[in-house]
Amino acid sequence: MSAKPPLLEVKDLAVSYGSLRAVKGISLEVHEGEIVTLMGANGAGKSSILSALSGLTPFQGTVRFDGQDLRRVPADRIVALGMAHVPEGRGIFGDLTVRENLRLATWIRHDREGIRADTERVLDRFPRLRDRLEQPGGTLSGGEQQMLAVARALMSRAKLLLLDEPSMGLSPVLVREIFGILQEINRQGVTLLLVEQNANMALRIASRGYVLETGQVAFSGASGDLRSDPRVRKAYLGG
Amino acid sequence: MVYFLQQTLNALQLGSLYALIALGYTMVYGILRLINFAHGDLFMVGAFAAFGIAAWLGWPFVPTLLLSMAAVAALGVLIERLAYKPLRQAPKMSAVITALGVGIFLEHLMLVFNPYPRHMPELMPVHLWTVGRLSLSSHQVLIIGLSLVLMLILDWVVMRTKLGLAMRAIAWNGRIVPLMGVPVNRVISATFAMGAALGAAAGTLYAMAYPVIDPYMGVLVGWKAFIAAVVGGIGNVRGAVLGGFILAGVEIGVAAFLPTTYRDFISFGLLLVLLVVRPHGLLGRPRLEKV
Known part of the structure; x- marks a missing residue:
C-alpha cells in the first residue's frame, strides 16, 4: 500500500439511464501524477463513467476525489475542487471566440494576475491558438478545437484532467502531437485519466490501464502487461 | 418633411419600447429555447x-423606475423557479403552455385589484419644445434616451462580461457549461431577472x-414585441432591438397614410412576408455547424 491515498478513488460505480444500465459497478483508482487510461469499445460505458465523475450524470457507488466524497456535489463545484473534464466531441462553444472560451473556464477564479499569466502559459503551449484568439471557436479545425478544449481545462488549474477520446477524428500526426502535449502536461504535475479507443496510443503514454466491456472492468494492469496480453492485442491492438 | x-420621432419612441420588451423574449429563448409568453x-x-x-408612495421618476424594475426582476426569477424549472427536462411544449398559463394568471391577479383602468400620475413634468413646426416632448427624449442606455448596458453585459459569456455558452450547448465551473441555475436566474427588469x-x-x-395592456404589446424578436432573429440581442424599431416604423408608417384600422393588418402581413424570405429573422443565422 502506498502511503498516500489515491487522488481519485471509485468504488462500485453504477450509472443507469432509465432501465438501461450503462455502468455496472466498476472500481478504479488514480494516484497523483499518474496517467491512467480507460479503454473499451463503443458502448462500454467509458463516457458515462467520466460524466458521473464530473457530476453531469447521477450515479450509485462512491467517488472520492482528493479526500472528498463527490456524492451530490454539483458539477460546477467539482471543477472548483480541481477536476476538469474535456468532454467527448471537445465541447467548444462555437460562437464564443477562442479567448472567450478560455475566459469562461476561469469562472471560479478571481485572481486577475494569475489568470493573465495562465492564459499566456497555455497560449505558449498551443501557439496555434494564439493566432486564432479572436476567431469564433466554431471556425477552428478539429485538432485546434481539441487543443482549445485541453487549454480551457488547464485554465481552471485542475489537478486531474478527465479526457474523453482526445484522438477522435484526428489525423495520426495530430494525435501524436496532442499526446505529446498531454505527456508534457503530466510531467508538470497534472494527473490524467484518459478515455480512449485508440489503445495503442493510450498505452504508450499511460502507466496503467483498465479495459471495459459492457459496463464492467474486464481486466486491468500496467501498460506493459496490457500491451502484451493476448486478449488486449486481439481486441484493441490489431492482433 | 416636418410631418x-x-x-420618425413617434416611431423611435414606440420602437424603443418594443425593443426593450423584445429583449426579454430573446434572452430567455436564447438560453432555454423557451418562449416566455408571460413576458x-x-x-x-x-x-x-x-x-x-x-400613486401611494408619491415617489419621483428615478426611484419609481428602479423599484419597479427590481420588483419585476424578482417576480421573473420567482416564476422561473416555481413554474419553469420543474419542467426543464419535460417537452418544450409543456413549458410554453405553462408560460401562457402564468400570463393569464398575472392578468387576472391584477384584475382583482384593478377592475377598472387606472390613470398613471405624472412622474415628472412634461416639457414641450418646438423647432419650427416640429414638436418634441421631454418624455420622448427620456424614453428614447433611457432605452438606448439600457440596451447599451445589456449589450455590454452580454458581449463583455463573464456572465454574458456564460449566457452565450448556455445558448450554444448548455449541457456542458457546468464543466466550466459555471453554476447554470444562477445564470438562468440572472437572465430572467435582466429580461424582466427591462420589461418593467x-x-x-x-x-x-x-x-x-389596464391588466390586459401587456397582451397585444407583448405579442408585438415577441414578433419583433422573431423578425430580428430570436435569440439574438441586437436583432431584438432592430426588430422593435422595424415593427414600430412599419406601424407608424402605415398609420400615417392609411386608416389606423389597417395598421396591424398591414404591418403583420409585411412581417409574415419577411419571415418567408428570412425564416431565421434578420440577424438570426442557422448556427455554425460543429466539426
Missing part, C-alpha cells in the same frame, strides 16, 4: 408597479407616454 420627422404580462406588472409606487422599465415608460393602464 415625416414627427412620425408581456411582466411588462404590464411593471406598469402597475410604477403606478402603485407613484418598458412598462414604466409606456405608462408615462400612454397613461391609461
Whole structure:
C-alpha cells in the first residue's frame, strides 16, 4: 500500500439511464501524477463513467476525489475542487471566440494576475491558438478545437484532467502531437485519466490501464502487461 | 418633411419600447429555447408597479423606475423557479403552455385589484419644445434616451462580461457549461431577472407616454414585441432591438397614410412576408455547424 491515498478513488460505480444500465459497478483508482487510461469499445460505458465523475450524470457507488466524497456535489463545484473534464466531441462553444472560451473556464477564479499569466502559459503551449484568439471557436479545425478544449481545462488549474477520446477524428500526426502535449502536461504535475479507443496510443503514454466491456472492468494492469496480453492485442491492438 | 420627422420621432419612441420588451423574449429563448409568453404580462406588472409606487408612495421618476424594475426582476426569477424549472427536462411544449398559463394568471391577479383602468400620475413634468413646426416632448427624449442606455448596458453585459459569456455558452450547448465551473441555475436566474427588469422599465415608460393602464395592456404589446424578436432573429440581442424599431416604423408608417384600422393588418402581413424570405429573422443565422 502506498502511503498516500489515491487522488481519485471509485468504488462500485453504477450509472443507469432509465432501465438501461450503462455502468455496472466498476472500481478504479488514480494516484497523483499518474496517467491512467480507460479503454473499451463503443458502448462500454467509458463516457458515462467520466460524466458521473464530473457530476453531469447521477450515479450509485462512491467517488472520492482528493479526500472528498463527490456524492451530490454539483458539477460546477467539482471543477472548483480541481477536476476538469474535456468532454467527448471537445465541447467548444462555437460562437464564443477562442479567448472567450478560455475566459469562461476561469469562472471560479478571481485572481486577475494569475489568470493573465495562465492564459499566456497555455497560449505558449498551443501557439496555434494564439493566432486564432479572436476567431469564433466554431471556425477552428478539429485538432485546434481539441487543443482549445485541453487549454480551457488547464485554465481552471485542475489537478486531474478527465479526457474523453482526445484522438477522435484526428489525423495520426495530430494525435501524436496532442499526446505529446498531454505527456508534457503530466510531467508538470497534472494527473490524467484518459478515455480512449485508440489503445495503442493510450498505452504508450499511460502507466496503467483498465479495459471495459459492457459496463464492467474486464481486466486491468500496467501498460506493459496490457500491451502484451493476448486478449488486449486481439481486441484493441490489431492482433 | 416636418410631418415625416414627427412620425420618425413617434416611431423611435414606440420602437424603443418594443425593443426593450423584445429583449426579454430573446434572452430567455436564447438560453432555454423557451418562449416566455408571460413576458408581456411582466411588462404590464411593471406598469402597475410604477403606478402603485407613484400613486401611494408619491415617489419621483428615478426611484419609481428602479423599484419597479427590481420588483419585476424578482417576480421573473420567482416564476422561473416555481413554474419553469420543474419542467426543464419535460417537452418544450409543456413549458410554453405553462408560460401562457402564468400570463393569464398575472392578468387576472391584477384584475382583482384593478377592475377598472387606472390613470398613471405624472412622474415628472412634461416639457414641450418646438423647432419650427416640429414638436418634441421631454418624455420622448427620456424614453428614447433611457432605452438606448439600457440596451447599451445589456449589450455590454452580454458581449463583455463573464456572465454574458456564460449566457452565450448556455445558448450554444448548455449541457456542458457546468464543466466550466459555471453554476447554470444562477445564470438562468440572472437572465430572467435582466429580461424582466427591462420589461418593467418598458412598462414604466409606456405608462408615462400612454397613461391609461389596464391588466390586459401587456397582451397585444407583448405579442408585438415577441414578433419583433422573431423578425430580428430570436435569440439574438441586437436583432431584438432592430426588430422593435422595424415593427414600430412599419406601424407608424402605415398609420400615417392609411386608416389606423389597417395598421396591424398591414404591418403583420409585411412581417409574415419577411419571415418567408428570412425564416431565421434578420440577424438570426442557422448556427455554425460543429466539426
